[in-house]
Amino acid sequence: MVDRQSVCVRRLAGGSRGRIIGFSRFLANRRVTTQSLIEGWGSTSSQACAGHHVLAIQDTSEINFTTTAEHRRGLGETGKGGNVRGALLHAMLALDAGTGEVLGLVSGQIWTRDGRVETPHSQRLSTEKESQRWLATADAAKGVLVRAAMVTEVSDRESDIYAKWDRVPAPNFHILTRAMSDRLIEGGKLSAAKLQLAGEADVELRARPGRPARTAHLVTRFGQVALKRPQNSIETGLAKTVTVSLVEVLEVGAPAGAEPIVWRLLTTHTVQDPAMAWQVVAWYRMRWTIEQFFRTLKQQGLQLEDSQLETAERLMKLTAIAARAACIIMQLVQARDGASAQSAEIVFTPAEIDTLQALVPKLEGKTALQKNPHPPKSLAWAAWIIAKLGGWDGYPRSKPPGPITFRHGLQYFQSIAHGWSLRDV
Template identity: 70%
Template sequence: MVARTSTCLRRLAGGRRSGIVGFSRFLANPRVTAEAVIEGWGAELSQACAGRHILAIQDSSDFNFSTTKERSRGLGAIGKGSGRGVLLHAMLGVDAETGGILGLAAGRIWTRDGRVSVPHRARPLSEKESHRWLSTAEAAKTVLAQAHMVTEIGDRESDIYEKWARLPEPGFHILTRAMTDRSILEGGGKLSSAPLKLAGTAQVAMRARPGRPARTARLEARFGPVTIKRPANLARQPGLAETVEVSLIEVSEVNAPPGAEPISWRLLTTHKVEDADMAWRAVSWYRQRWHIEQFFRTLKQQGLQLEDSQLENAERLIKLTAIAARAACTIMQLVQARDGKSGQDAKIAFSSSEIQTLHALLPELEGKTALQKNPHPPETLAWAAWIIAKLGGWDGYPKSKPPGPITFRHGLQYFKSVSHGWKLRNV
């Protein structure tokens, strides 16, 4: 999948019927489960996280597979329309200091089985889809056991009181954007009325996202301790703390451009935020959520095009999604390795034969001057990424715009053909 940037079985098999049949049998085998594949996600991360501060970033996305009334493929409804597909919840492990993607920690993949008739508020958390925010974090604790510190990061949907009351422990923190204006103990008020200290302003480069072009925003931050209160509808849950002490950081954009929606974040964290430096550090951690958004884009049209899969069976589509998620993470590591900071080995993305091919291609891609040489140590992921980017059309000069996912996709497609020919050189 990484080499061909595709999840199409015909492309993965290189047109060989035996390969297509082999892949199909693998996905159909009842001993091959999505749960086992997901459990294997964290094997690399559990070693790479040792001694580091890890940002454990989690989020969900749905994948819409084409269906008709006669061909539902066993898939349940997604979203608010008539679409059918599977849902993926994943957690990425990111180095808090470098921003390097270290791997996938845990997650869940499922398809819905009809509509739930019991009202949402009448069901316990364990019977709601939102329980994934807790169960994924709990599973990640084992994977990230060797980390120096972990900060779980989620967007507004993950602002669940049970998560605040049950997940934190020494070395395991939470940083989440608030969903609602929660009730707090101080003065019997709300988060919006909490007394906060000014942390100053900062110029922050905001990445482009759907409906918002990239821009530099001037942000103002305020911070202070608050004690959030247990919601009234959870009063009957035994063992659930009545209050949780957290830090509140409010971030707002000053003088937003005309027509642009101003940045406005209300962040809650179990980290002690006692000065302006820590407030802005927590904001920088939250901004790393961009990685999980890019992860889902890599799985979709910008990368593996998972939603184009024509597999007939929902169970097989779920397994395919579990495998594709790991491939998407590797592709992101390859893109990120272009700056040489990750220090990862090329073997996480390329076979021994493919690394030989990279060595053979390098002399043709390097120029005569130092600026045209591959600057990275041989057989590192950054070294391989430089070669793949050159094959995808990048000019290789340090001052040029860094290669992005599309350039790497083109380079990988070309490289796969060259690599196949290299394997046949002695046949």
């Protein structure tokens, strides 16, 4: 998938009927489960995250597949309506908290809805709701990220669940979430909390659907609050209050017609000074990376939603595999500037790394500017080689290689790697 930038089984098979049948049998095999594929995400991420302060960012995306009224492919409803049915992908992506580099996928869930639930939301326990994914994924991450120096789980408003605040935090496992509403706290509401001024700053906001990119003038305040258990909760065993830090971010002078930024960020990190308050804001802003991950998986990359596989079971397995491929594509693009300290082993097999090493003398020039500047067998070193194979000239002053260059380089490399594997036959 990384090589061909596609999830189409016919394209992946390269025209070979035998490989088409092989891929199809793999997806149909009952011993190959969606859950086991998801558990495999963390096998390389665990090592990559060791010793890092990890931002474990989680979010959900709808994977919509076109169906007809007569042929739903076993898929349930999503939010699109009409003849669109699909699956839901909930993923947790690990980033280095200092550099923002993608360390890998951690955990998640993939499911399709089986009809509509008639029991009112307020009368169901968290384990009986789709929202359980926020707690379950965070709990699964604790095992994968056990070697991390620290973990900060980052998520948006939908995950602002009181049971999560009470049950998920652990030593060196923190939560950072944007408040869903003006929550009840001891002494009133979040909007009325007594806070200290952290200062003002101009921040570049990225473009998003319905909002063009702009420079926002933000005012930030911080303090400590005690969240109160919701009065209508039917959950048992929850504490009456949970003490957290509140970092409030308000935009001043927003352009006419634009919705001003109002973020109330809740975190289990202790925020005692302005520097830490702004650090919390910076960590939260890294959440955009998982949105880029979903774009790489869908419209701007692998085009997962175009798959014509016939059954929901196979589509969900394909989604789990494609998620890993999308993560690798992001890591390769990030590594192009040499900032990544990750090993090439997180993407390439030992045999492929041997092939890369054999290619270096052929791709390097005579001058220092034409040498691979990165540590041998690092991901940045491998990305330099793949970019050269894709047509990049290698000069620092040139435009950095993009996804298309990497795609061409990977296609060329796969042919070379296959030939290299036959050298002793």
